Amino acid sequence: MGSEALLSIGTYLKEGKRIVDEALERYLPGRENFPPTIFESARYSVFAGGKRLRPILCMASAVAVGGVGRTVLPVACAIEMIHTYSLIHDDLPSMDDDDYRRGKLTNHKVFGEGIAILAGDALLTEAFHLMSAWDHMKDVPAERLVTVINEVSEAAGFFGMVGGQVTDLESEGKVVDKETLHYIHVHKTEVMITVSIRAGAILSGAREEELNALTEYGKKIGLAFQIADDILDIESSRDVLGKDTGSDEERKKVTYPALMGLEPSRKKAFELVQGALADIQYFDEKADPLRSIAKFIVERKS
Numbered sequence: 001m002g003s004e005a006l007l008s009i010g011t012y013l014k015e016g017k018r019i020v021d022e023a024l025e026r027y028l029p030g031r032e033n034f035p036p037t038i039f040e041s042a043r044y045s046v047f048a049g050g051k052r053l054r055p056i057l058c059m060a061s062a063v064a065v066g067g068v069g070r071t072v073l074p075v076a077c078a079i080e081m082i083h084t085y086s087l088i089h090d091d092l093p094s095m096d097d098d099d100y101r102r103g104k105l106t107n108h109k110v111f112g113e114g115i116a117i118l119a120g121d122a123l124l125t126e127a128f129h130l131m132s133a134w135d136h137m138k139d140v141p142a143e144r145l146v147t148v149i150n151e152v153s154e155a156a157g158f159f160g161m162v163g164g165q166v167t168d169l170e171s172e173g174k175v176v177d178k179e180t181l182h183y184i185h186v187h188k189t190e191v192m193i194t195v196s197i198r199a200g201a202i203l204s205g206a207r208e209e210e211l212n213a214l215t216e217y218g219k220k221i222g223l224a225f226q227i228a229d230d231i232l233d234i235e236s237s238r239d240v241l242g243k244d245t246g247s248d249e250e251r252k253k254v255t256y257p258a259l260m261g262l263e264p265s266r267k268k269a270f271e272l273v274q275g276a277l278a279d280i281q282y283f284d285e286k287a288d289p290l291r292s293i294a295k296f297i298v299e300r301k302s
């Protein structure tokens with residue numbers, strides 16, 4: 001994953017996914033360990049066919065500041081493990097109660113609720129085990145790694161994704177204002193995307209102004225990604241998306257299109273992407289993958 005001219009964003013993402021999948025295969029213990037069910041359950045969801053957007057962003061950000069994508073792979077994969085845990089838990093009967101994800105039955109439908117909860121717990125814990133495993137990250141100064149671990153834990157926890165999920169749960173079926181909707185989207189989705197980008201840059205020794213620009217880029221594409229997700233829930237089909245659509249409306253979930261309308265939401269996502277491109281305008285061609293990913297985020301079909 002260098003900065004070579006991009007054949008197409010599709011080819012780039014496919015190659016990124018291949019690299020991430022290969023690394024996850026190495027980092028994630030297999031069912032030859034005891035007790036086998038938990039490894040099988042965790043692997044079932046990790047290898048269910050996600051886009052790997054967050055780890056790809058982490059590597060692309062490393063490259064944009066002059067680093068090497070593969071150097072940040074352990075942290076990139078740890079972030080994907082945290083993302084997978086959040087999806088497993090989000091699908092549980094006590095949360096969104098979804099039967100399908102990424103075109104396959106959800107984890108609890110296959111392994112039962114208890115094992116699904118534990119697979120999520122194990123993935124979250126394993127992510128921090130992996131990030132702090134010194135032998136994987138020997139080339140990175142320790143203080144950069146500690147900073148990244150600190151930021152990732154904040155993004156995933158009380159003040160990040162968990163906070164967003166709690167507010168989302170508590171808002172179901174209620175009339176919610178724009179500020180609450182913004183809080184949910186930022187905390188549930190944007191912060192994990194921004195921290196993926198920051199992690200790649202920090203580990204690669206980004207200068208302060210580079211890090212600031214990438215953070216602004218991350219905040220904008222992170223929000224655009226969630227707005228696009230809200231739109232896909234309305235406009236896409238289960239065949240394309242791999243999960244049930246129309247579920248936001250059914251559950252009376254607060255979304256951008258529900259609050260602002262479909263066209264204004266599309267416009268907002270487009271403006272965010274333009275803003276993100278402006279944030280990184282002074283980066284050279286090594287940031288081209290980040291530019292293409294920003295556009296892909298609002299053009300994607302799944």
Ligand code: GRG
Binds near residue numbers: 090226
């Ligand atoms: C359980 C603490 C906890 C949090 C759950 C991630 C999440 C928070 C909920 C999932 C539902 C949802 C719509 C989340 C917003 C983030 C999002 C769009 C996730 C899907 O991410 P993709 O499209 O998924 O990157 P793939 O399958 O490609 O990995």
